[in-house]
Amino acid sequence: MSQQRHGSTSGNGDRAGAVPAFPDLPEATIARLPEYLRALHNLGEGGADTISSEGLAAAAGVNSAKLRKDLSHLGSYGTRGVGYDVALLIEQIEYVLGLDQRRAVGLVGVGNLGHALAGYDGFASRGFKIVALFDADPAKVGERIHGLVVRHIDELPAVAAEETLAIGVIATPAGAAQAVADELVAAGVTSILNFAPCVLSVPANVDVRKVDLAIELQILSFHEHRKASLTALPGGRSATGAGNQEAVGS
Amino acid sequence: MSQQRHGSTSGNGDRAGAVPAFPDLPEATIARLPEYLRALHNLGEGGADTISSEGLAAAAGVNSAKLRKDLSHLGSYGTRGVGYDVALLIEQIEYVLGLDQRRAVGLVGVGNLGHALAGYDGFASRGFKIVALFDADPAKVGERIHGLVVRHIDELPAVAAEETLAIGVIATPAGAAQAVADELVAAGVTSILNFAPCVLSVPANVDVRKVDLAIELQILSFHEHRKASLTALPGGRSATGAGNQEAVGS
DNA sequence: TAGATTGTTAATCGATTAACAATC
DNA sequence: TAGATTGTTAATCGATTAACAATC
Numbered sequence: 001m002s003q004q005r006h007g008s009t010s011g012n013g014d015r016a017g018a019v020p021a022f023p024d025l026p027e028a029t030i031a032r033l034p035e036y037l038r039a040l041h042n043l044g045e046g047g048a049d050t051i052s053s054e055g056l057a058a059a060a061g062v063n064s065a066k067l068r069k070d071l072s073h074l075g076s077y078g079t080r081g082v083g084y085d086v087a088l089l090i091e092q093i094e095y096v097l098g099l100d101q102r103r104a105v106g107l108v109g110v111g112n113l114g115h116a117l118a119g120y121d122g123f124a125s126r127g128f129k130i131v132a133l134f135d136a137d138p139a140k141v142g143e144r145i146h147g148l149v150v151r152h153i154d155e156l157p158a159v160a161a162e163e164t165l166a167i168g169v170i171a172t173p174a175g176a177a178q179a180v181a182d183e184l185v186a187a188g189v190t191s192i193l194n195f196a197p198c199v200l201s202v203p204a205n206v207d208v209r210k211v212d213l214a215i216e217l218q219i220l221s222f223h224e225h226r227k228a229s230l231t232a233l234p235g236g237r238s239a240t241g242a243g244n245q246e247a248v249g250s
Numbered sequence: 251m252s253q254q255r256h257g258s259t260s261g262n263g264d265r266a267g268a269v270p271a272f273p274d275l276p277e278a279t280i281a282r283l284p285e286y287l288r289a290l291h292n293l294g295e296g297g298a299d300t301i302s303s304e305g306l307a308a309a310a311g312v313n314s315a316k317l318r319k320d321l322s323h324l325g326s327y328g329t330r331g332v333g334y335d336v337a338l339l340i341e342q343i344e345y346v347l348g349l350d351q352r353r354a355v356g357l358v359g360v361g362n363l364g365h366a367l368a369g370y371d372g373f374a375s376r377g378f379k380i381v382a383l384f385d386a387d388p389a390k391v392g393e394r395i396h397g398l399v400v401r402h403i404d405e406l407p408a409v410a411a412e413e414t415l416a417i418g419v420i421a422t423p424a425g426a427a428q429a430v431a432d433e434l435v436a437a438g439v440t441s442i443l444n445f446a447p448c449v450l451s452v453p454a455n456v457d458v459r460k461v462d463l464a465i466e467l468q469i470l471s472f473h474e475h476r477k478a479s480l481t482a483l484p485g486g487r488s489a490t491g492a493g494n495q496e497a498v499g500s
Numbered sequence: 501t502a503g504a505t506t507g508t509t510a511a512t513c514g515a516t517t518a519a520c521a522a523t524c
Numbered sequence: 525t526a527g528a529t530t531g532t533t534a535a536t537c538g539a540t541t542a543a544c545a546a547t548c
Contacts, residue, residue, distance in 0.1 A: 022475075022476055022479040022480070025472075026538070026539070027538090027539095028538080028539060028540090029539090030469055030472050031465075031469055033468070033472070034462070034464070034465040034468040034469065035449075035462075035465065037468075038447060038448075039449075052504085052505065052506090053505075053506070053507095054505085059449070060449065061449035063540085063541075064505095065540075065541050065542065065543090066539090066540065066541075068505095068506065068507065068508090069507085069508085069539090069540080069541085071506095071507090072506090072507055072508070076506085076507070078505080078506050078507080079505085079506075079547090079548060080504080080505055080506040080507080080546070080547045080548045081503075081504045081505050081506075081547070081548040082504080082505070082506085082548065083504090083505070083506080084506090096472065096475070097468050097471050097472045097475065098471045098472055098474055098475025098476075098478075099468065099471060103467075103471055103474065105467070112366050112369045112370060112371075113366050113370060115366065116362050116363050116365065116366030116367075117366075117463070119362045120362060120363060120463060121362075122447055122462075122463060122464040123463070123464060123467065125464075126464040126467070126468065127468075127471070128464070128467050128471075166471070166474050167467060167470050167471070167474070190474065190477060191470040191471075191473060191474050192470075193466050193467060193470060197288060197372060198288075199285075199289075199309070199310065199311035205477070207470055207473045207474075209466050209469060209470055211461060211463070211466060212284070212285075212372075213367070213370060213372060213373070213461070214284070214372040214373060214375075214376045214378070215281075215284040215285065216443050216459050216461060217353075217355070217373065217376070217378050217417060217443060218283070218284040218287075218347050218349065218376065218377075219280055219281055219284065219459060220417050220441040220442075220443060220457055220459055221347050221348045221349060221353055221377070221378075221416070221417070221441075222275075222280050222283070222346065222347045222348060223441060223457045224348055224353065224416050224417070224440065224441050224457075225272075225346070225347065225348025226272055226348075227440060227455070228348075229272040230272070276514070276515070277514090277515095278514080278515060278516090279515090302528085302529065302530090303529075303530070303531095304529085313516085313517075314529095315516075315517050315518065315519090316515090316516065316517075318529095318530065318531065318532090319515090319516080319517085319531085319532085321530095321531090322530090322531055322532070326530085326531070328529080328530050328531080329523090329524060329529085329530075330522070330523045330524045330528080330529055330530040330531080331523070331524040331527075331528045331529050331530075332524065332528080332529070332530085333528090333529070333530080334530090
């Protein structure tokens with residue numbers, strides 16, 4: 001185990017003058033950084049040069065203590081009595097998230113959902129570029145979607161060889177997802193975003209995130225059910241329960 | 251504060267014989283129940299009558315201790331030495347999630363993503379029915395999508411009056427999302443699934459869940475960046491880091 | 501200097517996990 | 525009964541939060 005961090009209390013900056021050692025961030029913090037980044041971009045476009053933790057926290061929908069704690073993990077980029085420099089903080093967060101380099105995305109499955117994802121503006125505008133579309137259905141291969149020609153899934157190794165895919169997105173039916181994941185892994189992809197409603201099994205060095213739209217609805221359904229059962233109770237409380245806004249992926 | 255729960259150690263079943271008091275589940279548990287449910291349906295279709303915590307946990311991608319802990323919050327539906335009755339457990343989880351009643355969903359914004367969501371099979375197959383589509387664009391109003399006619403957003407109150415909407419889905423651009431949320435709330439909707447990349451402000455009794463596709467990619471990007479920086483380090487560790495599969499919304 | 505706001509501390513809270521007594 | 529597996533306990537871990545000293 002090289003690179004053991006010794007008891008330096010300052011977050012990073014060990015190797016004086018060099019690029020700081022890559023910070024080891026809590027998972028919950030990582031999941032919130034993109035939200036801060038979005039808020040900062042909005043504030044920047046609104047003309048703000050500087051923002052307090054209170055102001056940024058409000059824009060990102062968290063409390064200011066949490067925001068300061070999160071940012072403290074990145075190092076110290078604020079000025080006491082003043083706040084954070086918007087441009088500098090954007091730069092820092094983008095660096096940590098690895099957004100200073102454009103990341104190539106391969107999307108597998110151009111059915112209903114995959115088709116929409118292929119054309120989703122939010123990807124391109126935030127540093128990602130879908131560079132290849134794949135499908136197993138011969139009827140779909142060759143089709144042109146949002147400027148890209150759909151290729152057969154068997155061509156994945158060839159495509160991956162010429163263009164390094166940073167992220168693979170799986171938008172196939174559940175039954176096909178594991179096989180696709182295996183092929184992505186074989187092609188060297190180490191990050192997967194899975195929209196298929198199933199658990200994927202992958203090697204330990206591969207990161208998988210899952211988005212399951214029906215699960216989100218079911219979680220909301222639980223809260224609906226709970227709220228209904230509370231108001232139906234004899235002497236039931238009025239709806240004062242914590243209606244919280246939960247970001248997915250925290 | 252009526253309905254204060256006194257120190258009864260058994261999870262529920264206070265009011266003997268009656269419907270059990272609605273269980274107060276940890277948020278992390280709630281987010282996993284739909285995953286267990288999906289795994290149970292798969293197992294049931296595979297012919298299993300009974301499943302051990304070890305088996306169900308594997309199918310759901312969690313460890314068995316967590317699974318048993320989660321299920322213990324629902325009450326005691328397993329049999330020691332045997333396992334869980336698949337059908338009974340499905341019934342219990344569906345009851346808790348409120349899936350024994352079909353929930354009507356209203357979808358606002360039938361652009362690229364909204365269009366795909368309107369046709370998403372996974373909703374109907376898991377107890378949800380999209381009953382109305384809305385858009386602000388007059389060019390889209392009247393269009394027929396997957397069997398539903400798109401109505402103008404101004405008709406939302408009228409539609410909500412005749413058909414109780416349990417959940418509102420926002421698939422508009424970020425700039426329109428807050429106004430749509432306000433209208434949903436005014437129409438009596440208390441659960442919102444937000445696909446727009448922005449923070450919504452809603453009353454305390456309204457639950458909001460957010461799905462931000464770009465944020466998921468950015469989280470993966472962080473891990474890509476981290477993995478790259480580790481292997482680039484002098485004497486860098488090989489990729490043994492925890493490549494974990496994180497469910498969104500936990 | 502006085503006022504403002506960060507970065508850090510320490511307390512608290514909730515979630516995870518391993519171990520095992522209860523019990524089928 | 526012996527073997528299997530649940531439900532619960534208690535220890536541990538990570539995340540949240542309020543408060544405040546540091547400092548611009």
